[in-house]
Amino acid sequence: MSVTLQLAVPYLVFLGDVPSAVYAKTALGIVQWAPEKCVAQHRFPDCEIDTGLTDMSIAEAAVAGAKSLVIGSAPVGGAIQENWIPSLLEAMAAGLDIVSGLHTKLTDYSVLREAAEKYSVRLIDVRVPPQNLPIGNGEKRTGKRLLAVGTDCSVGKKYTTLAIAEALQAREVNCDFRATGQTGIMIAGSGMPIDSVVCDFTAGAAETLSPDNDPNHWDIVEGQGSLFTPAYAGVSLGLLHGTQPDALVVCHDPLREHIVGCPNHPVPSVQTCIETNLLMARLTNPAVQCIGVSVNTSQVPKSQRQAVLDQISAETGLPAVDPIIDGVEPIIEQLIRLYPSQEHTQLNKTKDGEIA
Amino acid sequence: MSVTLQLAVPYLVFLGDVPSAVYAKTALGIVQWAPEKCVAQHRFPDCEIDTGLTDMSIAEAAVAGAKSLVIGSAPVGGAIQENWIPSLLEAMAAGLDIVSGLHTKLTDYSVLREAAEKYSVRLIDVRVPPQNLPIGNGEKRTGKRLLAVGTDCSVGKKYTTLAIAEALQAREVNCDFRATGQTGIMIAGSGMPIDSVVCDFTAGAAETLSPDNDPNHWDIVEGQGSLFTPAYAGVSLGLLHGTQPDALVVCHDPLREHIVGCPNHPVPSVQTCIETNLLMARLTNPAVQCIGVSVNTSQVPKSQRQAVLDQISAETGLPAVDPIIDGVEPIIEQLIRLYPSQEHTQLNKTKDGEIA
Incomplete structure (x- = not known):
């Protein structure tokens, strides 16, 4: 059984209020290399950064089949921003996992942990390795x-x-x-x-x-x-x-x-x-x-x-x-x-x- | 400020009911290399392994100045044994830190966590690294x-x-x-x-x-x-x-x-x-x-x-x-x-x- 991290696709790429392309590198990288995994982007009204994906509300993205909201914005300090929380909660209520590569963890926020449990969705911090990794053995593998x-x-x-x-x-x-x-x-x-x-x-x-x-x-x-x-x-x-x-x-x-x-x-x-x-x-x-x-x-x-x-x-x-x-x-x-x-x-x- | 682990000395070396020298390697190693850090050993009545230290009850060791009870027994499976718990609690009540190198952590036991808080002593799992370690920088140091x-x-x-x-x-x-x-x-x-x-x-x-x-x-x-x-x-x-x-x-x-x-x-x-x-x-x-x-x-x-x-x-x-x-x-x-x-x-x- 695989013990690598596994994300649910397709993604709703979350830009929020990202102020410039420098802070949207994650979103732009995902859309550049894996457009087939992306169903839409979600931006706050004043956001001017555009990955080229279709803009959708969270409800629309859920209907379109999105399985994960992926945080594509990396603000200074690497923390989840307070004004993102309502969007994240709405996505979880609609059945989407939340995926983050930020320095502070999704699981550090009790409001997110509680919602994840309530809606049976996952909070995936991609910086956190899976549990139960094996010790290396150096045995030759095929491929x-x-x-x-x-x-x-x-x-x-x-x-x-x-x-x-x-x-x-x-x-x-x-x-x-x-x-x-x-x-x-x-x-x-x-x-x-x-x-x-x-x-x-x-x-x-x-x-x-x-x-x-x-x-x-x-x-x-x-x-x-x-x-x-x-x-x-x-x-x-x-x-x-x-x-x-x-x-x-x-x-x-x-x-x-x-x-x-x-x-x-x-x-x-x-x-x-x-x-x-x-x-x-x-x-x-x-x-x-x-x-x-x-x-x-x-x-x-x-x-x-x-x-x-x-x-x-x-x-x-x-x-x-x-x-x-x-x-x-x-x-x-x-x-x-x-x-x-x-x-x-x-x-x-x-x-x-x-x-x- | 140092961020290495720091243990309080001297030690009360805890052998408990260790059945043979193989499982008492930790205790024997401490006594061999750091006898000056050890004030006594504590054994259950039937224990036949002897490090050569003076036998003391936990109360006696506390009076003799012991600052930490160090678990010197390493049972198969590497877990804290249920029948050790009363001794650990008694030591904590007497003001001693508990130090363990076992695979399962002291801090996994709520009864120990609660006692540590109550008596203001530390549970030190020496396999657990300190927090806030720095990234290496490769700069030459003196010495x-x-x-x-x-x-x-x-x-x-x-x-x-x-x-x-x-x-x-x-x-x-x-x-x-x-x-x-x-x-x-x-x-x-x-x-x-x-x-x-x-x-x-x-x-x-x-x-x-x-x-x-x-x-x-x-x-x-x-x-x-x-x-x-x-x-x-x-x-x-x-x-x-x-x-x-x-x-x-x-x-x-x-x-x-x-x-x-x-x-x-x-x-x-x-x-x-x-x-x-x-x-x-x-x-x-x-x-x-x-x-x-x-x-x-x-x-x-x-x-x-x-x-x-x-x-x-x-x-x-x-x-x-x-x-x-x-x-x-x-x-x-x-x-x-x-x-x-x-x-x-x-x-x-x-x-x-x-x-x-």
Whole structure:
């Protein structure tokens, strides 16, 4: 039985009175990557932010089939706002779960807890990991896994893995995006808030997130942190060991000089990051390979962009792309070349006449 | 302000009805390593296990100055036993805190919670980390630190660090044993249950455990897990990064063939363990060195014991000792040679005539 978080779809995306797009990143991310999970948005009268979804009242959304109200606004301080409460209560009365990735928990509000019990709906704080996670065991699982790792935090691991999963699905490769952070979990509708897990269970939680699967199936696992962050490297290592990835993609910001929050810690080179991650990953998958580099070039002058990518590619011998500007096709090509699916292999063999 | 756990001493060591020494390991460990913290033991009439402490009733222990009743018995299942409750309540009424390292929490029992409030005493579950731990920052701290690491779990890290701290104290080196597990915390009277910390805070918790100190002061930090355990390597890495050790001691069991609980994961060589730990430790202390190897030879035939130690020493170029059989003096000598204290340096300089 799965012990990952599971959200009920489709969503009513709650914007409330969000004052600007900066604070609506969660809503915009959900609508960008999972429009098929969204039935409508709900805004207060003066709200000018628009995800492009149909506006609905809570009653209309319930009639339209919404199963969860997902809080898509992230105010300063990360707290549920008092003036949201009536909307949340109305949604619960209409049978919707409430889903939040905010810092303060839905379950900290007695008025919400009481309503959840009264209406038999769930309050889901996606930062709170599920109970009864197992200890990791390091046993080899079937199916294939790709994990994004990084030279630092906040270098595009979520975007990269979402883009890779989307591109593989477009090629009809059997795959799932596996979320490890709050926005990713809302996009996927399930997942594991890995950095909130008690550290004894981090690897076990990662094992739970990408269970046994068909041999040709790919789990595309959102990375967290970096082996080079003094604060979070343990999270990254537990995720690396528990995921037992076949393929790594390294994410990198070429203009970042030091680790976020640690001015005395320089960002490592991409090649150093690859070597260290491969060394540590071999504990649970000796066959692990790095298949590509995802580079955030948004702040690189346009005239230098290709040179930056070419240099990283030359240093590593791997495709290097900006996933937002270039897409991820060169990484997808590499993945399909290095890991031919059983069908592909058989087709090739048939072509070569080795199989009648 | 310290946010590590702090226990009130001296202890009344509670044995209750513990049936054999196997289940009294906690009590025996406390009395072995911290007899100065223990005022008495409390046993039920038929209990035959004896730590060597004076037997006292709870009333007598309170009069003798006991500040905490420490549960030294660890029954199968790790639960508080029903027939212990009257003794715990009596101790609380006499003003003693209750300290437990058992799996089930003291605070899960309403009868104990109510008594704690009534008598203004504390229920301290040493597996429960303190609140408000910081995120790690990787900043260099003053003072020196030694950390035990291992080729696997349960290879003598606690014993080794306790023995090193005791030997340094015997030489009047300014040092503290820093506990990271439940028995260690009871022995030290303070500490951090590192493997129960939410993984985002593991390194920050380790930073908190060994704060800034005098330049000649040594924190001797109890290790946890191993970078080679698929389940717990993330814990070990967070502890390694947060401790920012100057010196590592590797603990090893030469007869263990695979990682505990992971039959498909062989135990690494001592040299591989040293290299991987040094590589990862340099992130927060580029000057880190490995200074010795602690080997559990209890199951090695007596005729082969010295050969095993000599081989490890030849392979690593480091002193290799069984701390229980040989003591840790060769490691202490190495530490004092590699890290001369300021006083030592000045004395040497005076001898050489460089300082008048």
